[in-house]
Amino acid sequence: MAQKKFKKQKLSKKTAKKFTTHRKYYSDTTEEYNLLNPFRKGQKKEEKLLEISKKQQEKKLREKERQEQQEEQEIIDELGITEHPEELYDIGPSSYEILLGDLKQKNKQRLLQLEKEEKLEKKRKRDQEKDNEYIESDNDEEIDNENQEEIMDHDEEDVEDDQVDEEMDDQEVDDINQDDIEDEVGDEEHLEEEEEEEEKDLTTDFTDVYNKESDSEDEMENSLSEMKSDSFESTMKLGLYNIHFNREISTSEELSKLLDKSKSLNSQSVELENNIGILTSIGCVDEENPKDTSKKSMLPVEKKTFHDYNLKENELYFNALQRNLFPVMNEYRDLLFTEESYKNHKSIYTLYTLHAMNHVLKSRDQMLEDNALVAECEKKKKPEPDVRHQGFTKPKVLIVVPYRNTAYDIIKFLLKLVPHEVKELQEKKTKFVKEFSLYVEDDEEKPEINDQKPEDHKYTFRENIDDCFRIGISLRKGGLKLFAPFYLCDIIIASPLGLRLVVGTEGDKQRDYDFLSSIEMVIVDQMDSIIQQNWDHISILFDNLNIIPKEDHEIDFSKVRSSYIEGYAKHFRQTLMFSSISTPEINSLFNRSYNIAGRIRIKKIKQGEVNNVIPTIRQTFHKIDHLNSEVIKNTDFDDPKFQFFVENVLPKFQEQNESKGILIYINSYFDYVKLRNYFKKEAKSFTLCSEYTDAKAITRARAQFNSGQKTFMLFNERFHYFYRYKIKGIKHIVFFGLPQITEYYSEMLNMITDSEGTVTSIYSQKDKIALESIVGTSRSFKMMDSDKSTHLFC
Incomplete structure (x- = not known):
């Protein structure tokens, strides 16, 4: 008897591609691999894919929960460790959602309100159209039209269902046809690269300084004022920020009185815990108690809880070094810390980045409060109040670092601190990564690190070590915006050379330093590396800080602080310097600070x-x-x-x-x-x-x-x-x-x-x-x- 030949079942290319890819990427065991056999009877192919995909999603969810539990346990363990203070207690997992939580919640409420208003408007228009049709139509025609509309609606729904099924199927096939995940990322980056080609090169001229975008500063202030709610926290409660920056000094006699009081105080030193160093307080006045008659310079006061620091919606875990440095920053004293190393550098730059963002948020709240107060007075037809709490220009914080690698770490940490919309994040993502990281298309092209070099050398010269850059960062409703023009940004991160090309010197045809006129905080990090570059760049930069602008930049002088108009802005600027060494040049630069809040030096007793x-x-x-x-x-x-x-x-x-x-x-x-x-x-x-x-x-x-x-x-x-x-x-x-x-x-x-x-x-x-x-x-x-x-x- 002849053996019966069975015809081998054939599959379409589409179905074969789908199952082959799913078997490759979603099968972790032999059993799961066999389950995805397209010739297996008793189960539809859609159900097979759905079952395996569901298992994969459950596996990812379990892995995510395990990682979160592990991170929480690590934080708890680290909080109990006192023998290794150099270990960093990273910001807790909740800080990403909590910081700027009020801003995100207000955005959400605003969007929901607009959505609700839009739905009500559409409903009102539909009701009005139905009323008009009802008046113009006869009862019989009305019935026929309704029946016809119902039939058409059912047909449209069927068509839409078919289209949705086809689109989902096509989308699933498109996702499966990708060779690997990197292709999808590459496509997105390719589209962003095409958008970037239309932009002008920011390094060839001063477009990053002068560029005017569609949204002006006034429009940004108006949009911020709309976000104000009843739960808004008054800046009058922000403690030392309000005391330091919002004091009224309009005469030289008032300023001289404060400076003389600061100079009359005797210096005071104390040894910090965990061998951090000797803290020396120089001319630090107790600003919270102006009637204090003590003749000694005040030491930093460590708060009992984070809430006492007036941190803007944030929960942190500090290590020993951060606990001792943050009170100095929070009191707006000048600081020179000369015990920096590659081991504690992460603790330092995360701390001053947090302090800088906290300062920007407090400044934003001050502006919101002023705008709301002015609007309320206009509504009640009262005289406009005197709200002089701003500077000549918008930039408030200047961070100077020697290389792009440190700037890259700082900006990544800023993005971690501040929630942001996906659109805002992706707008300049590719440009930022390419310009500030060691971006190469092939991993084999990355330069090899010589393991025989000392650890501090490998850390300093990691990744991108370009020393000519500058970038403006602005805080908006959607979060942070990178590559913002200087006159519309809140934070400037740059190298000494990158700023020198803009600031220039006397005799240069094109120079601009007006954007430095209202800087309230200067942070200079890794000064041991900066001193090996050209020290004249950093010296000239400090010469051009807090100078009254020479040009009109749409300044509203009714909101500018009186002390700034009188030329006393430099006496309110906080200067933070970090270095692994102490040199006459660094000490001289630090001694040029004029902060009326006083100065703090921290250094160790050297063993040699x-x-x-x-x-x-x-x-x-x-x-x-x-x-x-x-x-x-x-x-x-x-x-x-x-x-x-x-x-x-x-x-x-x-x-x-x-x-x-x-x-x-x-x-x-x-x-x-x-x-x-x-x-x-x-x-x-x-x-x-x-x-x-x-x-x-x-x-x-x-x-x-x-x-x-x-x-x-x-x-x-x-x-x-x-x-x-x-x-x-x-x-x-x-x-x-x-x-x-x-x-x-x-x-x-x-x-x-x-x-x-x-x-x-x-x-x-x-x-x-x-x-x-x-x-x-x-x-x-x-x-x-x-x-x-x-x-x-x-």
């Missing part, structure tokens, strides 16, 4: 980098301030340090017949050029390593120095900052001035492998701060006060 030196090396320190100035006048030298180096240090190496392995560490480029010219003039055997030396020349110089072909290597500090090479062949090191980044001292000494190696350091009164970090606080005072000019460490 000499304790981190591994090999046993003879370390000699020469103080050159004892040289008589008349002796210098009678010589060809104009610098006592250079004279001591030429007359005392170099001859010793010649006497000892040292012909190789002598590295001269120079902390400034000016001295580097001076020594380079001298070595060329004297025809010395030397190589060069500076930040301007090309890669091939650096490789050749290191090889020649290691092999002994060249006796000296002139080594610049900025070169070491950018590259952090391990130099081989070092036997002797001469520090022509102490390193500004003092940890480089022990790092360079640990490169010496010769047991007979020596270290000679030449320092002056200008190196007092660096000397403290290198030899320790107590030793540095003894060395500076000592009559001896030479000190030896072994």
Whole structure:
């Protein structure tokens, strides 16, 4: 008997593609994979897909709940830890929804109200049309029309149902036909890239400063005033914000009285917990108790609860460092914190970002209150009140960081803090990611990180290290808007170079600094990196802060603070500075602050980098301030340090017949050029390593120095900052001035492998701060006060 042949069932390409993709992406087990067999009888294909998709959704939901429980448990565990204060207690999972919760709720209520009004209007029009038809039509015609309309409605409903089914089926097929999820993301980014091509380049001119968008500042204020509700919190209850910024100072006598009171207070110091450092309070007046007769500068007051800080709808968990820093920020004192590191940097930038956003929200509430008060007076036909609580221009917060990578982290945290509409988020998302992250299409093109580099170097030079950028961020009803023009933004995040190109200097044809006229808060982070760039940029920036504008920017002078009009705005500005080192330049810049609320410095008692030196090396320190100035006048030298180096240090190496392995560490480029010219003039055997030396020349110089072909290597500090090479062949090191980044001292000494190696350091009164970090606080005072000019460490 012939065997009966069964005809193999065929599927359409559409059905086969659908089941193949679903079996690939939605099957976690063999059983589920077999369930998706399109030839399986007794179950419709739609039901199979629905069943597997439902299982997948339930699995994702369980995974999400597990992650949330894990995050909550981690927060609870971290709150009980006191032995590791460097660990960050991240913002709790509820903060994203709570911060700006009032703003989001008001938006929602407003939308619901408009939706309700629109429905009522449509209903009213329909009722009116029916009434008109009823009057004009006969009863018979009316019945026929109603029957006909019912039939048409049923037909339309059937057609619509079919269209909906087809659209859902087509949509499902389109989703399935995607090769992977990245294609969908790529398509969205491609569309956004096409929109961005229509925009002008913000870096070629000052469109990011001057650009005027369709919504003016007045329209934004009107829209904000519409959001005011009965549950609005008055800014009069915002404590220190109201006391500090809304005080009336219209004469120089009133200002002088406040400044004299601040200067009359004696400084006060206290040691902070968890070895954070010594806090020194300078000229801090108790602004909440103006009748206080104490002669000591006030110390920051830590609140018992977060509610006492008047944080705008936010719940936080602080670690020890944040608990000690936030009271200083919240009281609007100036702060110089010189104990920053790559370990605590996240805790620091998240804290000052929170403080900046909290300040912007309080300023927004002040404007809402003023607008509501003016509107109420107009409604009741009362005289317009005097509401002078604004500045000349809108920008209030300026954050200066050296590289785009830090700006990227700050903006990501801002987006986490502030809820925003999807449309507002996606409008500039692609542009932001491309410009501020290390955006490459292929992961293989990303530069490899050398694991042998120190951890702080890898952290500083992570991702995008471009040092020329600026971006404006505005707060609107929908949340944050990135790349807002400067005159319409609330927060400016920029690098010193990016701002210098706009601010310019005297004589530049195109320059603008009016947008800096009403800055209320300046935050400068990672100053140890900024000082390795061009310090003139940051110095010129501070020279142009809080200057009365030269041009009219549609200013409503009836709302500008009287103190700003009189030119006293700089006395209300809060300055926050963070660095891992302390230098004369940083201290000088901090001393230029004029804040009437006072200043706070936090630094540790230094134990000294000499304790981190591994090999046993003879370390000699020469103080050159004892040289008589008349002796210098009678010589060809104009610098006592250079004279001591030429007359005392170099001859010793010649006497000892040292012909190789002598590295001269120079902390400034000016001295580097001076020594380079001298070595060329004297025809010395030397190589060069500076930040301007090309890669091939650096490789050749290191090889020649290691092999002994060249006796000296002139080594610049900025070169070491950018590259952090391990130099081989070092036997002797001469520090022509102490390193500004003092940890480089022990790092360079640990490169010496010769047991007979020596270290000679030449320092002056200008190196007092660096000397403290290198030899320790107590030793540095003894060395500076000592009559001896030479000190030896072994």
